[in-house]
Each structure stands twice: as structure tokens, then as C-alpha cells.
Amino acid sequence: MRVSSRFTGPLFVFPALFVLALLVFYPLVYTVVLSVTDPAGNYVGLENFRTMLDQRLTGITLRNTFVYVFFSIVFQIILGTAVGILLNAPFWGRSALRAMIVVPWVIPGIVAATTWAWMFHTEFGIINYMAQGAGVIDQPIGWLTNPNTVMPALVTVNVWKMFPFVAIMVLAGLQAIPQDVYEAARIDGAKLHHEILYVTLPYLKPVLSSLSLLLAIWGLNAITIIYAMTGGGPANRSIILPIQIFRQAFQFFQFNQAAALSVMFLGITGVLMVLYVTVFAEKE
Numbered sequence: 001m002r003v004s005s006r007f008t009g010p011l012f013v014f015p016a017l018f019v020l021a022l023l024v025f026y027p028l029v030y031t032v033v034l035s036v037t038d039p040a041g042n043y044v045g046l047e048n049f050r051t052m053l054d055q056r057l058t059g060i061t062l063r064n065t066f067v068y069v070f071f072s073i074v075f076q077i078i079l080g081t082a083v084g085i086l087l088n089a090p091f092w093g094r095s096a097l098r099a100m101i102v103v104p105w106v107i108p109g110i111v112a113a114t115t116w117a118w119m120f121h122t123e124f125g126i127i128n129y130m131a132q133g134a135g136v137i138d139q140p141i142g143w144l145t146n147p148n149t150v151m152p153a154l155v156t157v158n159v160w161k162m163f164p165f166v167a168i169m170v171l172a173g174l175q176a177i178p179q180d181v182y183e184a185a186r187i188d189g190a191k192l193h194h195e196i197l198y199v200t201l202p203y204l205k206p207v208l209s210s211l212s213l214l215l216a217i218w219g220l221n222a223i224t225i226i227y228a229m230t231g232g233g234p235a236n237r238s239i240i241l242p243i244q245i246f247r248q249a250f251q252f253f254q255f256n257q258a259a260a261l262s263v264m265f266l267g268i269t270g271v272l273m274v275l276y277v278t279v280f281a282e283k284e
Helices: 005-035 047-054 056-088 094-101 109-119 126-133 150-175 179-187 192-220 224-229 241-250 255-281
Strands: none
Touching (some): 005 255, 047 255, 056 094, 056 192, 056 241, 094 150, 179 192, 224 241, 241 255
16 A cells, blocks of 8 residues: 655654654653642642752752852863864874873763762772872861862862863864964964964854853752762752652652652753753843
8 A cells, every 4th residue: 555745744743752652652651740749649739849949959959059060060160171172283292182081081970970989989099189288277177078168079079070062063163264364363463372262262152152051050969979989968968859859769768749849850950951042042
């Protein structure tokens, strides 16, 4: 039997749509249903949302998530852009350094987290050992057990893990900048810092804005590094939204409240994407 040409396209697309609906839309709809019902399946409206927002832990989690994501993105962009510009300059061994720079990014997150946890160890960590040997500190610091140092330590690990990705993307963006623009700037007497400020960075603005959105989404969903290194401690000073959702669902078995928190988390991510589209994408 011959199929009409008007149905050929939908027939080819249907398997992909079916898989997408099975893996994305069904869990999403089911999560929304869970968020407005109780464990018995009775409709409770916004009660689960109210319960989660009334918890003091939710406020702490939101603050920690913002601090972790914001400072991670700032330093990832700064360090990644600087390294990308450096890797674009001609020097001996540049190809080897370009290959080596991606090592932190390709290392599995759990491996990186475990390694850094040992490096930050209060008694046996190499960071305290080297700092004491250099006379920087007098006694070991509990990087992952001190509420004042745990978040900076975790941000450091996240920046180390992700800045190579930024550097590679910046390097790719630099390849698209016409060389005659730099030549014209040099003829006008521009120095290196002038070239970076008035030529390189303006051309890289689309790349950096896209990277910021990507890093924000990845940072909001990042759970491996923090969960493997601190589990959200000490005293919930490093707990972020994905970890609270995980605890609520699989440690306390409060799936409805965890679903409500997941819906709120989805809303935060959606707001970020809308802001990006309205602020950056339309301008470009």
C-alpha cells in the first residue's frame, strides 16, 4: 500500500516524538501531578509548595545555589577567556598545551570530586601540606568541614572542572575574528590591552553570553561534585537544590514535596532561559 506524501514526514518523525514523549513529557507531567497531590493521590493544590517554602532549609538551599552558580560562572568565564586568548597566541608547544588543557573537563565528575576531597583533607591533604610547608598557614584548615571555607573550596573545584570548556569555546570564537581588524587596530596605535578590550571581547560577546547560559543550566543541575565531596554539609552550608530534592525523595521518601521542589526548580531554570532569550538573543 502506498502512503500519501503528506503523511511521509510525520511517519518518519513519529518514532522520535514517541521516544521524546516517553522520556521527557511523561515524567514532566507526572512530576507536576505529584506536586499537587498527597501520597494517597488526593488533590491538595499548592500545599506541597507551601510546605517546602515554609522550611528554613529551602531558603538556605536557594542562597547556596545562587552563590555556588554565580561565583562559579564568574570565575569560569574570566579564567576560561584568559586561557582561550593565551592559547590563541603563537608560541612553541601550543598544540600540546591545547590538548592538555581539556583534561580537567574530560575527567569524570566523581573521579575529580574524590581526588579533590583527598587534596582538601584536613590531616592528609596535599593542599594543607604545601601551604604549611610554604609558611602560608600555621595549622591545617578543614576546607570541607569549616562552614566558612567549604563553599569557596567547592567553587574552586567547579571552576577547575569547567574552565577548559570555556577556553575551547573562546578559542573557537577567536578563530572567527578577522585578522585585518587587529591589523587596523595596530595601525591606529592600539596596544595589547586595547585589542582585548575593544576588539576581542566585543567579538566574543555572543559566545560568552551563550556560555553563561549553558554554565548556569549545568551549574543548577550540578550535584556530583558537592554530593561526593560534602554531601551538602557541614550544617547544610553547601546544600543546593538538586541535593535537597534528592534527599526529600530518596532519603525522606516525601516524593510529593520533592516533586513540588522540582517544579519550582524547573521554573527557576525556565526564567533563566527566558531572560537569556529576551536580553541577549534578541539583541544579537
